Amino acid sequence: MRSGAPASPGMVERLAGLWSALAGVMLVWSMLRPYLPHQLLDHFAGRFLRRHARRLAALLDPYLTVTVAEYDGEKMKRGEVYEQAKAYLSHRCAGRARKLRAEPGRTKRDPFLLSLGDNEEVADEFAGATVWWHAVPSPSRHLGWHHSGGGARRTPAARTASCSTSATATSSWARTSPTSAAWVAPSWPPTAARKLYTNAGDRYASSMWKHVVFEHPSTFDTLAMDPAKKREIMDDLDAFRNGKAYYARVGKAWKRGYLLYGPPGTGKSTMIAAMANYLDYDIYDIELTSVYTNADLRRMLTDTSRKSITVIEDIDCSLDLTGTRHGGRAKKQGRALADDKKEQQPADAEAPPPGPGTAAASRVTLSGLLNFIDGLWSASCGGERIIVFTTNHAERLDPALVRRGRMDKHIEMSYCCFEAFKLLARNYLAVDAHPLFDDVRALLREVDITPADVAELLTPKHAGDDAADSCLAGLVEALTTMKATKKKTRGARRSVVQDDAAGEETVEDQ
Ligand SMILES: Nc1ncnc2c1ncn2[C@@H]1O[C@H](COP(=O)(O)OP(=O)(O)OP(=O)(O)O)[C@@H](O)[C@H]1O
Ligand SMILES: [Mg+2]
Numbered sequence: 051m052r053s054g055a056p057a058s059p060g061m062v063e064r065l066a067g068l069w070s071a072l073a074g075v076m077l078v079w080s081m082l083r084p085y086l087p088h089q090l091l092d093h094f095a096g097r098f099l100r101r102h103a104r105r106l107a108a109l110l111d112p113y114l115t116v117t118v119a120e121y122d123g124e125k126m127k128r129g130e131v132y133e134q135a136k137a138y139l140s141h142r143c144a145g146r147a148r149k150l151r152a153e154p155g156r157t158k159r160d161p162f163l164l165s166l167g168d169n170e171e172v173a174d175e176f177a178g179a180t181v182w183w184h185a186v187p188s189p190s191r192h193l194g195w196h197h198s199g200g201g202a203r204r205t206p207a208a209r210t211a212s213c214s215t216s217a218t219a220t221s222s223w224a225r226t227s228p229t230s231a232a233w234v235a236p237s238w239p240p241t242a243a244r245k246l247y248t249n250a251g252d253r254y255a256s257s258m259w260k261h262v263v264f265e266h267p268s269t270f271d272t273l274a275m276d277p278a279k280k281r282e283i284m285d286d287l288d289a290f291r292n293g294k295a296y297y298a299r300v301g302k303a304w305k306r307g308y309l310l311y312g313p314p315g316t317g318k319s320t321m322i323a324a325m326a327n328y329l330d331y332d333i334y335d336i337e338l339t340s341v342y343t344n345a346d347l348r349r350m351l352t353d354t355s356r357k358s359i360t361v362i363e364d365i366d367c368s369l370d371l372t373g374t375r376h377g378g379r380a381k382k383q384g385r386a387l388a389d390d391k392k393e394q395q396p397a398d399a400e401a402p403p404p405g406p407g408t409a410a411a412s413r414v415t416l417s418g419l420l421n422f423i424d425g426l427w428s429a430s431c432g433g434e435r436i437i438v439f440t441t442n443h444a445e446r447l448d449p450a451l452v453r454r455g456r457m458d459k460h461i462e463m464s465y466c467c468f469e470a471f472k473l474l475a476r477n478y479l480a481v482d483a484h485p486l487f488d489d490v491r492a493l494l495r496e497v498d499i500t501p502a503d504v505a506e507l508l509t510p511k512h513a514g515d516d517a518a519d520s521c522l523a524g525l526v527e528a529l530t531t532m533k534a535t536k537k538k539t540r541g542a543r544r545s546v547v548q549d550d551a552a553g554e555e556t557v558e559d560q
Pocket of ligand 1: 272273274275312313314315318319321441442463502503505
């Protein structure tokens with residue numbers, strides 16, 4: 051439905067006159083046609099009919115229709131205008147629609163975002179014109195809007211004129227609309243909740259991504275690490291976020307790569323969540339072993355949102371130096387950003403047998419991955435993109451993969467230092483000082499323990515006033531045991547070396 055106005059008697063008369071004129075033209079045409087040359091006929095008849103068909107269409111339907119597709123460029127890239135239109139409609143028209151779609155909002159103030167339901171149509175006033183918005187459902191989701199001249203401009207003369215001037219009128223309207231203050235919703239940018247995407251979708255579907263609302267509570271305030279290092283990372287992220295002009299000036303794509311490396315349980319995944327919360331970005335968590343081809347990888351990349359962090363965890367397990375794929379993250383079961391307590395398997399655990407989503411099915415190569423990070427396509431996706439790789443074994447990675455320009459900043463996540471412990475003690479036990487702190491400080495100098503293990507030891511196991519006392523005592527005990535074990539192991543190793551040396555001497559003596 052484009053207009054609620056009933057047809058006027060004048061309009062009916064005009065239509066009747068039009069039909070009889072057309073019938074007359076057709077009659078004369080059929081009489082003359084046998085006497086006219088064939089080529090001349092085709093040429094002039096074609097032009098005549100096209101021109102008059104356009105005029106007739108404009109007379110019957112004076113509206114301009116503009117389609118806003120959810121995906122730009124042959125469904126390769128998410129349409130920004132679509133997102134803007136959705137946000138705009140959420141505020142302007144949602145109240146008038148009868149069918150709505152709800153998705154979680156980003157802030158507590160906007161607990162959910164409403165948008166038009168499929169096939170729903172609402173009317174809106176924009177710059178004196180009436181605009182009908184119509185949500186057209188998948189497979190190619192897009193919003194279309196029909197625009198008519200408003201008020202006095204809706205005269206027959208204006209409608210007839212709009213046919214010949216429609217291109218200009220439409221382009222000037224479309225040019226001003228999306229950026230004008232009236233278009234932009236009061237709480238722009240869109241308030242949809244941040245999302246955690248993974249490539250679990252069907253590769254033949256319009257999008258290979260599936261998502262959940264991203265709700266990880268980790269922030270830089272709760273991330274336990276050396277404060278100076280943490281500050282450096284936050285400054286780096288700030289510089290990146292505010293670096294649009296800089297990147298444009300130096301001719302670089304507005305993206306930055308971070309390599310997080312360190313032993314299991316040192317906070318690499320936690321750091322990614324903190325980064326996303328700090329920057330207010332979406333996360334795209336790629337399970338590389340489930341990507342079948344380089345083309346699929348490229349398609350996924352172009353289908354990410356502008357302010358996003360693309361993550362490939364355990365990159366060393368997903369791709370070997372020759373580009374041949376093997377077991378992948380399946381080696382490390384149960385790891386996801388949302389997991390807090392994870393079972394950690396030894397790095398050299400057996401790979402699972404080939405099956406769907408494992409190496410046998412995937413043909414992504416090292417060069418495909420390199421192109422994914424900084425090929426022409428990645429630069430063409432638009433700005434503010436961060437890519438993060440994590441690994442327990444940085445030394446196993448191909449230098450080409452982690453060279454500056456691809457992985458711009460290498461961040462080592464290391465064992466728990468005293469500063470990191472203090473932050474964990476404050477978070478978990480709400481204590482800033484305690485008589486056992488000195489013991490912990492001394493022991494942490496001698497023993498390597500991950501923040502994950504410290505966090506577990508500092509988690510109160512039962513409700514009570516002495517949670518801090520008992521947890522800290524437990525930590526000191528665990529650290530003391532680790533120290534004793536370390537000493538014993540070192541002693542045993544030394545005696546083996548001595549035995550070996552003695553054995554060699556005996557052999558030489560004989
Ligand atoms: N630096 C840290 N600060 C705060 N909590 C941490 C930190 N490191 C680990 N943790 C805690 O330990 C859990 C596991 O940490 P996380 O998953 O981030 O480790 P990881 O380095 O990604 O390990 P893996 O290499 O096995 O993937 C987290 O959910 C968090 O509770
Ligand atoms: Mg991890």
